[in-house]
Amino acid sequence: MFDYLANPSRFIRLSNRVFMPICIITVICLAYGLYLGLFSSPADYQQGDTVRIIYIHVPAAWLALFGYVGLGLCGLFYIVWRHPLADIAARAIAPVGAVFAFLTLITGALWGKPMWGAWWVWDARLTSMLILFFFYLGVIALANGFDRPERGSRPAALLAMVGVINVPIVKFSVDWWNTLHQPASLLRSGGPAIDSSMLTPLILMLIGAHGYFIIVVILRMRALLAERRLAAMRLRPGA
Amino acid sequence: MRPFIAQISRDLDIAWQNRQDVVVMLGFFIIIIALFPLAIGPKSAMLQSLGIPMIWIAALLSSLNGFDRLFAQDVRDGWLDQISLSALGLGWYAVAKAVSHWLTASLPLLLITPILALMLNIATTKLPALMTALLVGTMALTLLGIIGAALAEGARRSSALIAILVLPLAVPVLIFGALAAATDDGIISPHLMLLGAMLALLLAMAPLVAATALKIGETESGI
Amino acid sequence: MTPDRNTQPSAPASGTAVPCLEIDALTVLRGQRLVIDRLTHRQNRGELCILTGANGAGKSTLLRSIAERLPAESGHIKCHLPRVYIGHADGLAGAISGRKNLQSWAAVNDIMVTGADIEQALAGFDAARFADMPVQLLSRGQRRRLALARLLLAPAPSLWLLDEPNTGLDQDSQTRLETAIAAHLLAGGAVMAATHIEMARSAATIHLAIGL
Numbered sequence: 001m002f003d004y005l006a007n008p009s010r011f012i013r014l015s016n017r018v019f020m021p022i023c024i025i026t027v028i029c030l031a032y033g034l035y036l037g038l039f040s041s042p043a044d045y046q047q048g049d050t051v052r053i054i055y056i057h058v059p060a061a062w063l064a065l066f067g068y069v070g071l072g073l074c075g076l077f078y079i080v081w082r083h084p085l086a087d088i089a090a091r092a093i094a095p096v097g098a099v100f101a102f103l104t105l106i107t108g109a110l111w112g113k114p115m116w117g118a119w120w121v122w123d124a125r126l127t128s129m130l131i132l133f134f135f136y137l138g139v140i141a142l143a144n145g146f147d148r149p150e151r152g153s154r155p156a157a158l159l160a161m162v163g164v165i166n167v168p169i170v171k172f173s174v175d176w177w178n179t180l181h182q183p184a185s186l187l188r189s190g191g192p193a194i195d196s197s198m199l200t201p202l203i204l205m206l207i208g209a210h211g212y213f214i215i216v217v218i219l220r221m222r223a224l225l226a227e228r229r230l231a232a233m234r235l236r237p238g239a
Numbered sequence: 240m241r242p243f244i245a246q247i248s249r250d251l252d253i254a255w256q257n258r259q260d261v262v263v264m265l266g267f268f269i270i271i272i273a274l275f276p277l278a279i280g281p282k283s284a285m286l287q288s289l290g291i292p293m294i295w296i297a298a299l300l301s302s303l304n305g306f307d308r309l310f311a312q313d314v315r316d317g318w319l320d321q322i323s324l325s326a327l328g329l330g331w332y333a334v335a336k337a338v339s340h341w342l343t344a345s346l347p348l349l350l351i352t353p354i355l356a357l358m359l360n361i362a363t364t365k366l367p368a369l370m371t372a373l374l375v376g377t378m379a380l381t382l383l384g385i386i387g388a389a390l391a392e393g394a395r396r397s398s399a400l401i402a403i404l405v406l407p408l409a410v411p412v413l414i415f416g417a418l419a420a421a422t423d424d425g426i427i428s429p430h431l432m433l434l435g436a437m438l439a440l441l442l443a444m445a446p447l448v449a450a451t452a453l454k455i456g457e458t459e460s461g462i
Numbered sequence: 463m464t465p466d467r468n469t470q471p472s473a474p475a476s477g478t479a480v481p482c483l484e485i486d487a488l489t490v491l492r493g494q495r496l497v498i499d500r501l502t503h504r505q506n507r508g509e510l511c512i513l514t515g516a517n518g519a520g521k522s523t524l525l526r527s528i529a530e531r532l533p534a535e536s537g538h539i540k541c542h543l544p545r546v547y548i549g550h551a552d553g554l555a556g557a558i559s560g561r562k563n564l565q566s567w568a569a570v571n572d573i574m575v576t577g578a579d580i581e582q583a584l585a586g587f588d589a590a591r592f593a594d595m596p597v598q599l600l601s602r603g604q605r606r607r608l609a610l611a612r613l614l615l616a617p618a619p620s621l622w623l624l625d626e627p628n629t630g631l632d633q634d635s636q637t638r639l640e641t642a643i644a645a646h647l648l649a650g651g652a653v654m655a656a657t658h659i660e661m662a663r664s665a666a667t668i669h670l671a672i673g674l
Binding site: 134142170 | 394395433451457
């Protein structure tokens with residue numbers, strides 16, 4: 001009988017061991033980073049206190065991208081090596097990455113209103129992030145769009161791989177579009193060279209956000225694995 | 240070569256039996272175009288500059304038409320099972336499907352574009368660039384549609400799903416295509432070359448992705 | 463598939479068994495359900511293998527696995543002959559005629575057929591009468607006969623994978639199918655069929671039970 005428990009058990013044991021340390025690092029980084037970012041680092045001389053939103057906006061953007069690349073890797077593992085955990089990992093990562101992308105868009109809008117006077121501007125980075133968000137939605141919709149749930153794993157994995165190849169192309173095309181239609185560029189997010197007093201909280205937040213991402217994905221993977229085990233047990237005759 | 244041509248002529252044969260569908264699709268295209276001036280206003284200055292983008296959006300939406308049924312009928316008929324065992328193989332089959340779909344869906348659009356350009360007051364000097372860009376762009380969109388149709392084959396709301404999958408991927412095609420159509424750099428502009436690069440990439444990707452997606456046919460109904 | 467129909471040598475005289483299908487410890491899952499469990503099977507040319515088992519036992523799954531439409535979880539399948547698969551669906555496009563369907567099937571498989579070959583194949587199942595009507599207008603049995611006519615166009619020898627081939631066939635057509643199978647086996651081909659109906663029995667008939 002094909003044993004679904006082999007790799008997943010090893011994963012659960014490994015994740016149990018790293019879970020607590022990562023939690024601690026995450027909490028420390030996020031707490032200290034937020035303190036530095038929101039209170040003790042200087043406000044921007046142009047933008048005032050509103051610049052502080054970059055401490056959430058930048059990590060969110062980075063993780064949205066990182067998440068999608070992870071999704072693509074999972075897709076590769078699933079299609080080429082048929083690794084059973086790859087599908088679980090992909091289903092765990094996708095909504096988390098999508099939320100980070102959404103968060104990037106929201107913080108971008110919140111930043112944009114006081115900065116540029118509009119809730120939304122079609123600036124190159126925000127537009128690319130919007131399309132990345134659609135890419136996420138596509139993978140999630142495809143993975144769950146079939147009557148038999150496991151049927152969606154393979155097409156979603158393929159789509160994630162296709163998406164990863166297209167992300168740089170989309171970014172390039174949006175940059176191309178933006179510079180051609182708007183020769184005078186808008187304020188570059190982040191402003192001129194970042195001072196070290198802003199760099200420290202930013203890096204702390206980045207590390208903390210990575211840790212948060214990993215924790216949430218581990219938790220989701222455990223839940224998905226438990227779900228699958230339940231379903232398999234129900235199907236076993238006379239169990 | 241012979242199997243490839245045979246698949247195309249089979250699809251054209253089948254399309255010929257349902258040739259009234261082309262009229263429906265063309266009607267859809269024209270109606271979308273007509274809706275813009277109705278929403279914007281007949282003499283508006285905006286209409287002039289919106290002409291070419293409007294044709295592109297309409298082409299994009301119309302070319303999505305029919306993709307959800309592209310492989311579905313062949314799956315249900317059991318033809319896909321025959322193809323996977325045949326000399327043709329799933330990859331070339333996907334390319335053949337792209338060719339026959341382009342011939343039956345995109346080519347008619349291209350042919351009526353000059354008439355629409357007249358309706359939208361697009362200068363005739365702009366027409367060569369527009370037609371060339373549409374030619375390359377519709378081929379790229381067709382290949383994207385093949386990818387979407389192969390991935391969503393057997394899904395519940397496949398037509399909406401295909402749109403969600405294809406439209407974000409189509410953004411570069413739309414951007415380069417609209418720029419190439421409206422440019423003053425002549426027919427062979429940098430935008431057109433980028434569009435051509437997209438087409439080349441999709442030509443390499445689409446058969447591979449479609450073949451991988453269609454390779455496993457668990458049930459005969461494709462569900 | 464091979465380019466020409468009659469270039470492969472037929473099976474040697476009886477007494478020499480030439481293997482054409484080797485299945486080793488095949489395990490196939492459908493979703494998370496185990497359908498085929500470590501199946502091992504050997505088949506030689508000239509042999510007819512009949513799959514027996516209850517509905518849903520996995521006969522169609524096995525045939526589709528051999529036809530490479532389903533991935534194996536573990537184990538191997540090795541075929542030494544080209545495969546012709548006829549499943550529950552007929553593999554015919556409804557909008558065009560039976561004759562055109564057969565022609566495009568042959569072309570897609572790169573089999574050189576003349577008009578006479580098509581006529582012969584149609585005659586084999588007495589399908590010439592309705593071969594020029596769009597397939598969607600035909601009855602279930604008529605469509606099945608057109609699907610089976612394909613077998614007479616396939617390169618010889620080959621391995622026929624038939625899933626409930628007799629569905630909807632009248633008595634005359636069933637007899638024609640048995641004749642075709644017998645001739646095919648004699649010419650060195652092999653057949654694996656899932657069927658509930660008594661097929662042509664011979665010394666070279668194997669039964670393979672699927673399921674519990």
